[in-house]
Amino acid sequence: MLHALSLLHDDVMDGDETRRGRPAAWRVFGPDAAEATVRSLTPHALELVFPATPGPAEGREDRPGDLRELRASARAAGLLSEALVRLAQGQALDLALEEESCPDVAATLHVHADKTGSMFACACALGAAPDAAGDLASFGEHLGTAFQIVDDVLGVWGEPAVTGEPVGADLTARKKSHPVAVALTAAAMRAAPAVTRRLRELYALPGPWTPAQAGEVRRLLDRSGARAVSEAAARARERMALDALARVCPPTEEAGEDLRDLAAFAIERAY
Numbered sequence: 001m002l003h004a005l006s007l008l009h010d011d012v013m014d015g016d017e018t019r020r021g022r023p024a025a026w027r028v029f030g031p032d033a034a035e036a037t038v039r040s041l042t043p044h045a046l047e048l049v050f051p052a053t054p055g056p057a058e059g060r061e062d063r064p065g066d067l068r069e070l071r072a073s074a075r076a077a078g079l080l081s082e083a084l085v086r087l088a089q090g091q092a093l094d095l096a097l098e099e100e101s102c103p104d105v106a107a108t109l110h111v112h113a114d115k116t117g118s119m120f121a122c123a124c125a126l127g128a129a130p131d132a133a134g135d136l137a138s139f140g141e142h143l144g145t146a147f148q149i150v151d152d153v154l155g156v157w158g159e160p161a162v163t164g165e166p167v168g169a170d171l172t173a174r175k176k177s178h179p180v181a182v183a184l185t186a187a188a189m190r191a192a193p194a195v196t197r198r199l200r201e202l203y204a205l206p207g208p209w210t211p212a213q214a215g216e217v218r219r220l221l222d223r224s225g226a227r228a229v230s231e232a233a234a235r236a237r238e239r240m241a242l243d244a245l246a247r248v249c250p251p252t253e254e255a256g257e258d259l260r261d262l263a264a265f266a267i268e269r270a271y
Helices: 002-014 025-029 031-049 066-097 105-126 130-157 178-184 186-191 193-204 211-224 226-248 257-268
Strands: none
Touching: 002 025, 002 031, 002 066, 002 105, 025 031, 031 066, 066 105, 066 130, 105 130, 105 178, 130 178, 130 226, 130 257, 178 186, 178 193, 178 211, 178 226, 186 193, 193 211, 211 226, 226 257
């Protein structure tokens, strides 16, 4: 539910009109209805994790495990609260970066860690034993960041059958995604100054691009080498995730097989 509300809210704030191959909820029901759903989903999600239980006055006897349950609930509440705060911070920074002419690549990664990494980290840590929660949260955060970098690559070069969105959806929307940030940076300027200079000129233009300008941006991004840089960054985050997982679940154990399969899917869905 928290993931769903984040997508509903994200589509409204970014003005994205398609989600999973269909019109986004705000396009069908209106932005007010989508935002009302976001507000309603939050308490429903929390209720699933913290279901109401009768107290002693309602006939429940105290049990020896009550204190352990209370501690577990407090820990879960902290994890969920942190994830929701980071999600909001990440969305705010994401919108702020859209106003930057040359967004910093590190700031883009910060957005990905807060908006997606925090959700993955929370999901991995909620069900973990306390002594394994830290490493599993690290696994989730690195994997979530890698997942979002790959999502950025798909937003420029992905096929609609994979993304559920039109070809080059992020490019058309002029989103300052990871490969775009890479192509606009000073490092790219040193490697391919003419390409970077022209990209900066196009991204500085007001209003939507013409079809010819959008095509030129796509060709320049192809020439910039940004895709390879972004894919390498995703692979690096995947390795960091698997290293964290190995600390609590060695490859010889079967318990982490599903998580390793999930990590492989998060990266390889672009190919």
